[in-house]
Amino acid sequence: MIRRTHPALSVWAWLVYAFLYLPIIVLVVFSFNDSRFGATWAGFTTKWYGVLFARADVREALTNTLTVAVVSTLISTVLGTLVGLGLWRYTLRFRTALTGLLVLPIVIPDVVMGVSLLMFYAFVRSGLERLGWTFDNGFWTVLLAHVTFQISYVALTVRSRLAGYGPELEEAARDLGATGLRSFTHVVLPLALPGVLAGALLAFTLSLDDFVVTYFTSGSGFSTLPVLIYTNVKRGVTPDINALSALLVLVTVVAIVAANALLRPRRQP
Amino acid sequence: MDVFKSFRSPSGGETRVLDDIDLDIRRGEFFSLLGPSGCGKTTLLRILAGFEQPDAGQVIIGGQDMTGVPPHLRNVNTVFQSYALFPHLSVQDNVAFGLKMKGVPAAQARTRVMQALERVRIADFASRRPDQLSGGQRQRVALARAIVNEPQVLLLDEPLSALDLKLRKELQVELANLQESLGMTFVFVTHDQEEALVMSDRIAVMNRGRVEQLGRAEELYERPRTAFVANFLGSSNLIEGTVLSVDGKGATVQTVHGPLRTTHGEGLRPGQNVTLSVRPEKLRMERDDETEGNEIRATVDDIVYTGAENQYLLRAGGQQLVVFQLNADIGADEDFDYEEQVALYLPPDNLVVLEEA
Numbered sequence: 170m171i172r173r174t175h176p177a178l179s180v181w182a183w184l185v186y187a188f189l190y191l192p193i194i195v196l197v198v199f200s201f202n203d204s205r206f207g208a209t210w211a212g213f214t215t216k217w218y219g220v221l222f223a224r225a226d227v228r229e230a231l232t233n234t235l236t237v238a239v240v241s242t243l244i245s246t247v248l249g250t251l252v253g254l255g256l257w258r259y260t261l262r263f264r265t266a267l268t269g270l271l272v273l274p275i276v277i278p279d280v281v282m283g284v285s286l287l288m289f290y291a292f293v294r295s296g297l298e299r300l301g302w303t304f305d306n307g308f309w310t311v312l313l314a315h316v317t318f319q320i321s322y323v324a325l326t327v328r329s330r331l332a333g334y335g336p337e338l339e340e341a342a343r344d345l346g347a348t349g350l351r352s353f354t355h356v357v358l359p360l361a362l363p364g365v366l367a368g369a370l371l372a373f374t375l376s377l378d379d380f381v382v383t384y385f386t387s388g389s390g391f392s393t394l395p396v397l398i399y400t401n402v403k404r405g406v407t408p409d410i411n412a413l414s415a416l417l418v419l420v421t422v423v424a425i426v427a428a429n430a431l432l433r434p435r436r437q438p
Numbered sequence: 439m440d441v442f443k444s445f446r447s448p449s450g451g452e453t454r455v456l457d458d459i460d461l462d463i464r465r466g467e468f469f470s471l472l473g474p475s476g477c478g479k480t481t482l483l484r485i486l487a488g489f490e491q492p493d494a495g496q497v498i499i500g501g502q503d504m505t506g507v508p509p510h511l512r513n514v515n516t517v518f519q520s521y522a523l524f525p526h527l528s529v530q531d532n533v534a535f536g537l538k539m540k541g542v543p544a545a546q547a548r549t550r551v552m553q554a555l556e557r558v559r560i561a562d563f564a565s566r567r568p569d570q571l572s573g574g575q576r577q578r579v580a581l582a583r584a585i586v587n588e589p590q591v592l593l594l595d596e597p598l599s600a601l602d603l604k605l606r607k608e609l610q611v612e613l614a615n616l617q618e619s620l621g622m623t624f625v626f627v628t629h630d631q632e633e634a635l636v637m638s639d640r641i642a643v644m645n646r647g648r649v650e651q652l653g654r655a656e657e658l659y660e661r662p663r664t665a666f667v668a669n670f671l672g673s674s675n676l677i678e679g680t681v682l683s684v685d686g687k688g689a690t691v692q693t694v695h696g697p698l699r700t701t702h703g704e705g706l707r708p709g710q711n712v713t714l715s716v717r718p719e720k721l722r723m724e725r726d727d728e729t730e731g732n733e734i735r736a737t738v739d740d741i742v743y744t745g746a747e748n749q750y751l752l753r754a755g756g757q758q759l760v761v762f763q764l765n766a767d768i769g770a771d772e773d774f775d776y777e778e779q780v781a782l783y784l785p786p787d788n789l790v791v792l793e794e795a
């Protein structure tokens with residue numbers, strides 16, 4: 170039996186989706202608008218994408234963004250996977266509390282995270298200055314900040330990917346003559362791998378898109394694409410910035426779709 | 439093997455899970471560990487496999503002391519209760535896993551894998567994944583994955599408990615045949631007494647971390663030593679009493695039903711309190727008015743018709759006794775009625791004297 174939806178309900182659903190996606194669609198459409206200033210359509214062009222990549226500040230921000238995203242993803246994937254495996258494998262005394270602590274960086278407001286990291290860096294700096302060392306906010310501080318929130322996502326995806334499997338799989342491997350290391354590389358890792366990759370993709374997009382935490386921890390000399398967009402838009406919306414935003418949306422959507430495909434549950438027994 | 443094992447309980451105390459287990463399992467036999475859930479069967483098996491270490495005692499396999507040797511260095515394989523097949527590997531890769539870990543050349547491994555799959559009649563599914571198999575098929579794969587390694591001992595932890603009755607009966611027979619044709623030592627864990635009786639050469643009945651009795655199926659059934667064994671394997675009528683006299687042919691025991699003769703008088707002393715055990719199907723109901731030797735008066739309380747046999751619940755001397763009678767002839771005069779007075783004959787051969795618990 171097919172239940173028909175009430176017409177009012179489907180209208181409402183369309184409205185909600187329009188509300189969610191119309192701004193993004195407008196943004197993407199106007200990135201192809203052949204007009205320097207804003208809101209009227211003057212024909213199709215791709216020239217703003219060219220303009221964009223001609224700008225030195227954009228190229229530098231792109232390099233920064235990708236470097237931070239790639240390096241932070243690598244670090245957080247390794248660390249997060251270890252945390253996720255640990256939570257799966259061991260019956261730790263404070264398991265629930267530990268899992269809760271992992272969720273915290275996800276639910277905590279970005280602003281709070283940004284401010285707290287800023288203060289933390291200031292604190293560390295003043296400590297190091299007493300020893301005669303110092304550092305500026307920039308690549309390293311942003312990188313570390315990203316890693317802190319990425320770890321949680323990776324750990325939780327890995328943990329949930331393994332949720333259905335018990336420790337008896339490892340025992341079965343050991344029983345069949347595998348050393349501890351080989352039972353890890355031949356059984357645990359292949360099982361966790363889709364979760365690891367999905368977690369990495371998630372971490373990558375989070376780093377790519379992050380504005381608030383980056384803004385607080387980047388200092389003056391270091392800019393990423395979201396921060397660049399923000400500082401540019403303060404002076405008015407321009408089509409090349411539309412183009413840049415559209416590209417960010419595209420990369421994010423691709424990564425999220427890929428992550429979901431990896432996490433799609435296999436046909437269960 | 440002579441093993442103690444305790445687990446620290448969450449509250450901090452220690453629970454003794456295995457208590458002075460001393461078993462000698464023979465090469466090539468089908469050996470069962472039978473006991474109720476929680477009696478320590480799995481723990482004992484895990485100690486044999488090397489997943490747990492005993493707190494005290496030794497595990498000797500094939501004459502070698504294996505205590506403390508990690509699982510991957512033991513020539514022992516396990517069929518897990520949950521099968522524990524590797525979900526990311528095909529059936530044949532699952533079965534090949536052990537050979538691969540031991541570095542058996544690929545070509546040789548391939549033949550052995552196919553042989554093992556054919557042995558358990560699952561070769562047609564070699565390239566499937568475990569999640570595309572039914573419970574019974576997975577069971578077969580788990581079996582193939584273990585036997586392909588030709589272990590000295592194969593450990594099986596309630597391998598059939600997740601299957602439905604019919605399939606279970608089929609696999610019981612197959613498993614017993616497989617064991618015989620391989621000549622491999624099987625240590626089989628089950629909580630199902632019938633399963634153990636059907637399949638095993640010898641059975642160790644376990645209760646609360648101890649072995650209550652060890653022996654062949656027939657020995658355990660006909661000569662249970664404790665009340666636990668008498669009731670865990672089939673059912674029994676237990677009658678308490680005091681030994682009146684002991685002679686060369688047995689003993690006389692004073693019970694609520696009067697004096698009863700048993701032929702099992704070894705080691706008894708007059709005045710000793712004992713429990714007699716007799717199987718329901720060994721009792722004979724008669725319509726005689728007068729009671730002769732080893733007969734007691736009883737009243738039919740309830741009759742349960744189970745198809746092949748009638749189960750009578752009798753009342754005698756303030757005690758309830760159970761009698762099974764084969765349902766050989768419909769409407770024959772061996773059928774008794776509710777509230778009917780009967781004479782119940784307790785054959786002296788079948789009155790077994792239990793050890794005091």
Ligand SMILES: Nc1ncnc2c1ncn2[C@@H]1O[C@H](COP(=O)(O)OP(=O)(O)O)[C@@H](O)[C@H]1O
Binds near residue numbers: 474
């Ligand atoms: N890892 C463990 N930690 C603490 N107690 C355990 C552990 N494993 C088993 N037990 C306890 O030991 C007892 C025996 O368990 P087990 O060997 O699994 O019994 P069986 O297989 O006969 O059902 C149970 O009371 C169980 O709760």
Ligand SMILES: [Mg+2]
Binds near residue numbers: 476479480596
């Ligand atoms: Mg068990």
